[in-house]
Amino acid sequence: SxxxxxxxxxxxxxxxxxxxxxxxxxxxxxxxxxxxxxxxxxxxxxxxxxxxADMSKVEEVKQDLIGWRLGRVITVVDRGFASESNLRILQRAGGHYIAGEKMTSGKPTVEAALARPGRFRDLRPNLKVKEVVVGDGEARVRYVLAFNPEEAKRDAARREAMLRELRMELERLKELQGEAHTKAHCRLASHPTF
Incomplete structure (x- = not known):
């Protein structure tokens, strides 16, 4: 936009x-x-x-490109476009795509890709990759898992800071009683980070 x-x-x-x-x-x-x-x-x-909503335009774009005789078309989308229906649209007629995927999405194929053993290859000092194929036939999905050791250290530090903050919130919760405790408990339980 x-x-x-x-x-x-x-x-x-x-x-x-x-x-x-x-x-x-x-x-x-x-x-x-x-x-x-x-x-x-x-x-x-x-x-x-x-x-x-740009993610609603995937089918229109795919249809508009059909008559162009472009040869092999590879659609690249970020994870905001990667709904199951959009990916199915992109696969029609032998279409290819590269889609960003949130690895904590809980999707079965993502979980299977993360659980698959194998070694990462070093591409750069701050980038390691591993290719994993999940499923068979038409349902097959190829993942390229990327690992950045520097980002992993930052993520670990962020998680530790969140855990410290959560422990402090839980200690404060112990001090409350009655309705104040209930409200604080609900606020903490529904907090997007915790």
Whole structure:
């Protein structure tokens, strides 16, 4: 998405307020899609109203590219686009895709990929990768697991800080009684981090 900075901000046609990846929900924007060659040269462009959920446009883009005779098309999407229905759309007619996946998603294929033994290969000092194939036939999914030792250290430090904070919250909870205890317990139990 890209936003407009104007003195008068009427929403009209394509200019609409929507989810802003630029952290500017106060300004009207448009959503832009590009299909590019391997070298980054655009072959097709789309523009949608600013309140369009971009993940809802996967099927439209796939349909629009059918008549282009582009040879092998590989669609690259981030994890926001990687719903099961979108991935099925991308697989139609032998389509290929690369999708970011949250490894803590709890999906059975992700769990199977993480549990699969094998060695990581060093690509760079801060990047190790391992290829894992899960499933058989058409249901087969290929994962490329990436591991960054530096990021793992930062994650471990963040987890330790969260655990310290959680322990302190649990100690405070012991000091409360009655309705105050119940409210604090509910707040803690529903906290997105804990």
């Amino acid at each position: 890209t936003y407009f900075e104007t003195e008068d901000e009427p929403e009209d046609g394509l200019r609409r307020k929507g989810y802003s990846k630029d952290h500017r929900p106060d300004l009207p924007q448009v959503v832009i899609g590009l299909a590019v060659t391997r070298d980054g040269i655009p072959v097709r462009c789309w523009t949608w109203p600013g309140n369009t």
